[in-house]
Amino acid sequence: MKRKIRMGMVGGGPGAFIGEVHRMAARLDGIIELVCGAFSSDPDKNRAAGKALFLPGERCYATFDEMFEKESSLPEDERMDFVSITTPNHLHFPIAMKALQAGFHVVCEKPMTLTVEEAETLAKEVERTGLIFCLTHNYTAYPMSRVAKRMVRNGDLGEIRRIMVEYPQGWLADAVTPDNIQGSWRTNPKTSGISCCMGDIGSHSENLAEFISGLKITELCANIKSFVPGRTLDDDGDVLLKFDNGAIGSLTASQIAVGEENALKIRIYGTKAAIEWNQQDPESLIVKYNDRPIQVMRRNWAGVGAEWSRIPAGHPEGFLEAFGNIYRDLAMAIDARLEGVEYESEFPTVQDGLRGVRFIHAVVASQGQWVKL
Amino acid sequence: MKRKIRMGMVGGGPGAFIGEVHRMAARLDGIIELVCGAFSSDPDKNRAAGKALFLPGERCYATFDEMFEKESSLPEDERMDFVSITTPNHLHFPIAMKALQAGFHVVCEKPMTLTVEEAETLAKEVERTGLIFCLTHNYTAYPMSRVAKRMVRNGDLGEIRRIMVEYPQGWLADAVTPDNIQGSWRTNPKTSGISCCMGDIGSHSENLAEFISGLKITELCANIKSFVPGRTLDDDGDVLLKFDNGAIGSLTASQIAVGEENALKIRIYGTKAAIEWNQQDPESLIVKYNDRPIQVMRRNWAGVGAEWSRIPAGHPEGFLEAFGNIYRDLAMAIDARLEGVEYESEFPTVQDGLRGVRFIHAVVASQGQWVKL
């Protein structure tokens, strides 16, 4: 790399959770620098964010429109290379479209858009512009979820028969108070879209299941519910799944599962072996057999997943390192563009985003009946 | 107790798994003695079993009919008090009916009968005779599953919202060879009934979920499948659940989940707390809260579950001790009858058996649609 890749940001002002995650992930390897942002629609908060991030005042923009316009007009060796969109869901689409039209590569949070139509439009715009679009389904970037994918692809599990993915959280078990910024917009249809729980973490589950297994969900039957009085969007649900190779399984997502932190877990059973990966214990990948003892593969031990590791086994890596893998991959992809060379990236794409939006809409449409995906 | 309680047995000859489990469980506390049996329809095997069990030849009967007849004619201080039925499923009903009609208390394996009609008939016969009928849903007899039930009943979890129960096994992942006696009859509709996986372990899961939660499943939607070529009965499936208080959840049972031993696990989420219990780690009950650290309750530590324990905490009890709790409870119930005193037993009853058979039939009838239970 000849220079650091330059990042701009929309969203991620004071009080946001995921904005600072993106920034820490982007900083980790020292190959990306944040050069500008439109962090909040509140001018004071926006300025405060910019100052805390040591940005020059003139690159802390009032709106994303202004940001794209001004950055476009900067000399090539100054202006941002890509923008990270870390706003509530309803803004992903308009910002991403504008960014692409202004010629910037895009990193976007999920769910990608509010509607399937938006998602399709965005996918077309990505194709039209040829720009890089990276969706932060970050759980696919853990070393051990990637090792899992590779094992499936290598045939180590035989033919897949059963997939179980679950994502219980407890943080929305009670009514949200106004000071809970994230809880407020996630439970609000205007900012969150047609689903809260399935949109937020159901889509992560769907994505991870398809990512590791290499299979596609063809049909689903969902039972979703809103438990907290006054809440209009789902906060809990189970989904029966059928996959394109004949495998079956289930997906559970909940935000009212009291006591659960962020317990994303996936199990895939094949004819020869099974794998189990738990995001809260991400350094281990458990492999089970009928005819052999259990194997616990550990990140960066005996070479496993070394290519996605930063530090030795037993020195725990976690959420930020996985997120950082997406940013490192993105930076290398942009660098390859700058250098005019080929590069095969591993981060999720606009197609993953489109599939996720379709999944969310299918789940909501299901209402206890089987629907095709 | 003035004397040991006397046990007869049908089934459980050489090569059977569950028959010897019943015997070890019955022996554990030294208050039950095996006095007779009809262990196998094969005369050689029957004799071999009786000899290995140090039974006098004359109390090793060729058939259960003969057993009930001859035992009935013995003096009261010699004849068996109860019979344990550990045959394949299709024989539970005729044997249990005969036993009751001959005046013997009954311990019966699950699923209780092949059809709902048989189950209803049997339930009536139990009521008519007033005899004791004990169904060996043994997982309800672990100290920590009972502690879990008590916590729910005490309101420690608040209002229940979500129940997840799963029972993955891998032992039927491949086609069954003829020497696999248990596998052969379980996958055969004649001996097993309309379901293999859901009949065997799905029914355990349903029973445990209702036992601990105190709730009833009111509706279900199942997706079951037979994966192994040539197999006619289900060996895998997921079920969406609705409970009578508005809670929802899921049940998964599989016999093709490669690498899984006997991984029955239940999680129940309430408004205040959640519990998790795993049969393969039965000494711990995990309790989770949104506003407090996780608690790991341990059998017979700080008094937890002491009433169902035999030995101190940290001296692992397991499957046989839980099974033994059912037999000890049964022996005490019979002793109370002999003494003419009241006794409140905790073992599962013919009503649990009836509910289990209804559950199995509802799952098979569902075919992906919602059915009432």
Place this chain on the structure above:
Amino acid sequence: MKRKIRMGMVGGGPGAFIGEVHRMAARLDGIIELVCGAFSSDPDKNRAAGKALFLPGERCYATFDEMFEKESSLPEDERMDFVSITTPNHLHFPIAMKALQAGFHVVCEKPMTLTVEEAETLAKEVERTGLIFCLTHNYTAYPMSRVAKRMVRNGDLGEIRRIMVEYPQGWLADAVTPDNIQGSWRTNPKTSGISCCMGDIGSHSENLAEFISGLKITELCANIKSFVPGRTLDDDGDVLLKFDNGAIGSLTASQIAVGEENALKIRIYGTKAAIEWNQQDPESLIVKYNDRPIQVMRRNWAGVGAEWSRIPAGHPEGFLEAFGNIYRDLAMAIDARLEGVEYESEFPTVQDGLRGVRFIHAVVASQGQWVKL
């Protein structure tokens, strides 16, 4: 087996812990029957015990002397085959000597005797009489501790370099109240001998380490302490170890480790692999390598330890089953004597007992200096 093996018992009256453990273990397989006992020096307790165990009054003896005398005079097809000694430590020696002299096989609790001289005398008496002497170092009878031993013997670990064994318990963290029968005699030098903690569980640790590794401790340096005010015997300590092949390691035993149940754990590191076994999770044996993923071997899965198992993998076996393995083995050894055939038993012997007593005395003598064992 032509008949059940007949057991007598000294100790194990009401309130004792280990006596009932011996009985449950002896009952488990239905090949041993308790025929007599001298359960307590208190006549009322003795009678109560005999009655609760359904023994005829005449075989519930006032003293062990009486028991050995009377049983000796019974016809051969009635009298007990062996006696289990489950009294406090100080009585092991006189009872065992008497039993052997009266011609009975012996099962004895550990520590075997109070002094090294007694232990040597007893070992000679066992040799002289040729009778069977079985010491209940029960932790060597778990399937997975035996699998561990076999792996070491097979060379799977390479040359052993490091052994770590620890046995923390918390039950004696506070002063013992008089109603705590076991706590009272264990902390009393008259009944317990020169050591409490090292005598009780330090000796188990030493035995397990030598059992699995096949090595002998040659030198040790101990730092033991009595923490609870007024207590004269040790309740806590660490020991540095040297083994006869050059391996080193440590042994920790504590009865004041608050919150610990019965957390015996052993780790053995060789040049090629390491093993780890934890008594509170006894169904798993963890094997670690530098060049391969971790392996978790599970009891009776893929054939592991099947020869010492009663039930399938995933159906937890525990403390009583392990203890039962000792009794089953003993019964088969006695049966072989009766039949006049060879039999290779696996239970610990009088030599293990002698070694344990030597270990205890070496630890107490060490006082922070190296002593030879």
Place this chain on the structure above:
Amino acid sequence: MKRKIRMGMVGGGPGAFIGEVHRMAARLDGIIELVCGAFSSDPDKNRAAGKALFLPGERCYATFDEMFEKESSLPEDERMDFVSITTPNHLHFPIAMKALQAGFHVVCEKPMTLTVEEAETLAKEVERTGLIFCLTHNYTAYPMSRVAKRMVRNGDLGEIRRIMVEYPQGWLADAVTPDNIQGSWRTNPKTSGISCCMGDIGSHSENLAEFISGLKITELCANIKSFVPGRTLDDDGDVLLKFDNGAIGSLTASQIAVGEENALKIRIYGTKAAIEWNQQDPESLIVKYNDRPIQVMRRNWAGVGAEWSRIPAGHPEGFLEAFGNIYRDLAMAIDARLEGVEYESEFPTVQDGLRGVRFIHAVVASQGQWVKL
């Protein structure tokens, strides 16, 4: 903060492990920027490192002497604020002394120096200059090890009686090949000092035990050994410990514990409660009681350790975040100096370093005898 804190670095060139760890940790929060370095004594490697880190050529210095000289002469708003020393052990002392004398704050790897005399000299120089000196005993910077310390200080454990700390690794189980840069200098007395294993990870263990417990080791008795043929320094050992309040315990460190990654674990037992923390599962702190269920405290759940957390519970933080806590703390301490305000830092100091060097020398001097510390 008005500006980023400026970091220089000695060591950490290509192939080093810990240098890049320091840089990632320093980057994480975006408040520190690397401005210069002397990364390697090999000019090519030094240049390569500088280029990969996007440093201007003129601030990539050939030697640390040159670095301190040139940086000192830069204008105040350009020159580095502190230097991180990540070289092999033998260079810590001369570099740190020079840095202090040139007026730079210092971050230094452990063990701090080769000899006790050097350590004392350095401690005096820190005192004389009044500059900030931060030793990277990073394990004290995990949120849950800090929570543990606070619990002890609050008296939640009662009086401490027993401390067990262990640090098994397997990476030096075999002879080191020349391409193993870290392994080569660590096993070489010239670069590593008088100890390999105890110097590297024994000192971490000592530091963590004293940090959490708030106690001081007063006496120790060590049994250390070098297992790998041809190796002159220790690679394995156990140490008996006595603490200043009467507590006892043990410390084990090994680099030949095959299969172990970086398994630092500490257990502290008091009269009221015990705690257990395992670096490989750093998000949990286990608390045990005699009279209550086990508690598992989780980082940032129910407020636990929130002040040292970056992201929510269940989003695993690890080694780099803990290391980053040291760098964030350091940056804030330097910023406070720049602002002329008070600041209470939590990072380990030159006194921890001195204590560590004394510990290492006491262990090596012990040779199986008790020595005072």
